[in-house]
Amino acid sequence: MIIHLDLDCYFVSAERTRSPYLKGKPVVVCKGTDRAIFSIKDHKSVMTERTGGFNSLFQHERQWKEFEPSFWKDEFIDEHGRVSGIVIAKSYECKPYSITTGTPLSDALKMCPDLLVVQGDHLFYQLLSGKLREFLQTKIPVLEQYSIDEFWGDLSGWVEDEDVHSFITALQAEILEKFDLPMSIGASAAKWIAKLATDFNKPYGITIVPKEEIINFVSPMKIDVFPGIGKALSKRLGSYKIKTLGEVLDSAHMLLSWGRVGQDLIRRINGTDREEVNAHHDRKSIGISRNFTATMDRNEIKRRVIILSRHLSHTILKLAVSPTTYSFTLKYNGGASSSLSTTIDRAFSETLMRTIAVETITKIDNLPQYGIHSLSMSASNFTSLGKTKTFSLFDREKDEKSRALSEQVTKLRDKYGVDILRCAIEKG
Numbered sequence: 433m434i435i436h437l438d439l440d441c442y443f444v445s446a447e448r449t450r451s452p453y454l455k456g457k458p459v460v461v462c463k464g465t466d467r468a469i470f471s472i473k474d475h476k477s478v479m480t481e482r483t484g485g486f487n488s489l490f491q492h493e494r495q496w497k498e499f500e501p502s503f504w505k506d507e508f509i510d511e512h513g514r515v516s517g518i519v520i521a522k523s524y525e526c527k528p529y530s531i532t533t534g535t536p537l538s539d540a541l542k543m544c545p546d547l548l549v550v551q552g553d554h555l556f557y558q559l560l561s562g563k564l565r566e567f568l569q570t571k572i573p574v575l576e577q578y579s580i581d582e583f584w585g586d587l588s589g590w591v592e593d594e595d596v597h598s599f600i601t602a603l604q605a606e607i608l609e610k611f612d613l614p615m616s617i618g619a620s621a622a623k624w625i626a627k628l629a630t631d632f633n634k635p636y637g638i639t640i641v642p643k644e645e646i647i648n649f650v651s652p653m654k655i656d657v658f659p660g661i662g663k664a665l666s667k668r669l670g671s672y673k674i675k676t677l678g679e680v681l682d683s684a685h686m687l688l689s690w691g692r693v694g695q696d697l698i699r700r701i702n703g704t705d706r707e708e709v710n711a712h713h714d715r716k717s718i719g720i721s722r723n724f725t726a727t728m729d730r731n732e733i734k735r736r737v738i739i740l741s742r743h744l745s746h747t748i749l750k751l752a753v754s755p756t757t758y759s760f761t762l763k764y765n766g767g768a769s770s771s772l773s774t775t776i777d778r779a780f781s782e783t784l785m786r787t788i789a790v791e792t793i794t795k796i797d798n799l800p801q802y803g804i805h806s807l808s809m810s811a812s813n814f815t816s817l818g819k820t821k822t823f824s825l826f827d828r829e830k831d832e833k834s835r836a837l838s839e840q841v842t843k844l845r846d847k848y849g850v851d852i853l854r855c856a857i858e859k860g
Contacts, residue, residue: 433596433619434709435585436626437568440614440635442581443521446557447550449612451499458525459548462517462537464507469722469743470736496553504549508537515541516725520552524635564611571603576709584623586709597640604638620646622703627659646703651678660700665693677701715751719759719810720744726765726803733762733797733804734790735857740809741789742858745782746850748811749842754780755811760792763806770796777815781834782841785811786855 439445443461448454497503508517517537529544541547561580569575572585591599600617607615614636618629621643628650629639641649650658656666658677674680680687680701687694699705720740727733748755759773772792778784789809797804841853 433587433591433593433621434623434626435572435587435596435600435617435619436623436630437583437585438616438618438627438630438634439564439581440616441521441523442561442613443552443557444523444550445613446560447499447553449560450496451550453499454523454548454550456525457523457548458529458531458544458546459523459550460519460526460531460537460540461521461550461552462504462508463520463552463723464517470724470739496556499548499550501548504551507551508549510725514538517549560611560613564607564613567607567610574709574711576711576713582627584626584709587619593642597638600638600640604636608636620703622646622700622705623707623709624659624700624705625650625703628653628657631657631659643703647678647681650701651676651681653677655680658701660697665697715753715814717810717812718744718747718751718753718755719808720747721761721806721808723806726805728803730797730800733793733807736807737789737793737809738786738855739858740807741786742782742854743850744809744811745780745785745838746842746845748780748785749782749838750846753814755814757811757813758785758788758792759808759810759812760789760796761806761808762793762797762804764799764802765805766802768799768802769806770798772796775813779831779835780811781831781838783834783838784831 444454444459447459447461504517509515515536515538519531519533519535519537519540521533522531522535522540526540526544526547529540529547531540531543531547535543537549541549557580561577565575565577565583568583568585572587573590574586576584578584587596587599596619600619604615604617607613616630616634616637618626618632618639618641620626620629620641625641625646629641630637633639653676655661655669655675655677661669669680672683672686674683681698684698687698696705700707720743722736722740724736756777757773757775759771761769761771763769772795774788774792776784776788793807844853
């Protein structure tokens, strides 16, 4: 049987492990401007292990102090008294106030006057998640980390089906005792049904769906609760008046004609997908993004692009991969955005990354009359080192020298910190 483990309100729960005062109270964890990364001062940074496909590997350390209700004001209130910040996690006690992920902090404070606010500490969350993963690996023979707060485990040949309930009950209690983290667990014969079972009974729930009960379990559920049915697919199903998972299965003949998307969906919903728990994943992409107070100063934007490209380059070099696709997005105040992806099959180096980043962001900045408040860049479509297809002999020689230099710089940054070597423009 496959189990799915999901930490309840993970960021809030993590904060509660070191600040018990937060327990039982309405709490939000908020994201603000990353002041460290764009500072001209050096800051200690940490390269963490991967915690799923959606989390950065690179974080800055920040000093932690015991929670005080007023601490958040220094981070989220500017000199003009304006409140910034976005809710990225909320406790179950926030539910009566209709606070959701993505709610502006200024609105959340009006919705719940007694709200407690914590500045997000992603390095702490990733390190704690890593410790939990190490513990789970001693309990579950095949473990897959899906995200920073979600895991799958395959108990086949390890725990008999009739013993699964007692096994996960004991595991849930041990996690709470050892880590002070509440976790919900679902189990079934199929991977995605196990995840659906977890979502069905939160917080701190246990749900087991035997193979013969899968159809009855999923049939009454709304289509948007099933993992993998996003907005586009939900809209397409809705155009056929399909509102429940049971109606999806009743329309299997139609969905099977949709090709692989429809076929995979039917198999996942009826529990016949046979997808395995995969303990090892090849990374598909790596990226970095930052939001900040909007600025019209394009020289400052260029400085920040170079800083982000340095951090992303360091991560790519540490992973020992060579990307061929580079993607960039900038966002303007007022809601507009501009994006572009480009494919360049050359040996990777920090110099190449910096050049591509500056040139591309300059190219896509087509609204100079607006301030920019967000920058994102990512690299993907990795090839093996030494297998790039640079056709220019001059470029190949230059790239190989730049790559060798970047590898030496990486060693220095490993020893002294990622800020030890910077471009002159980064100092402002």
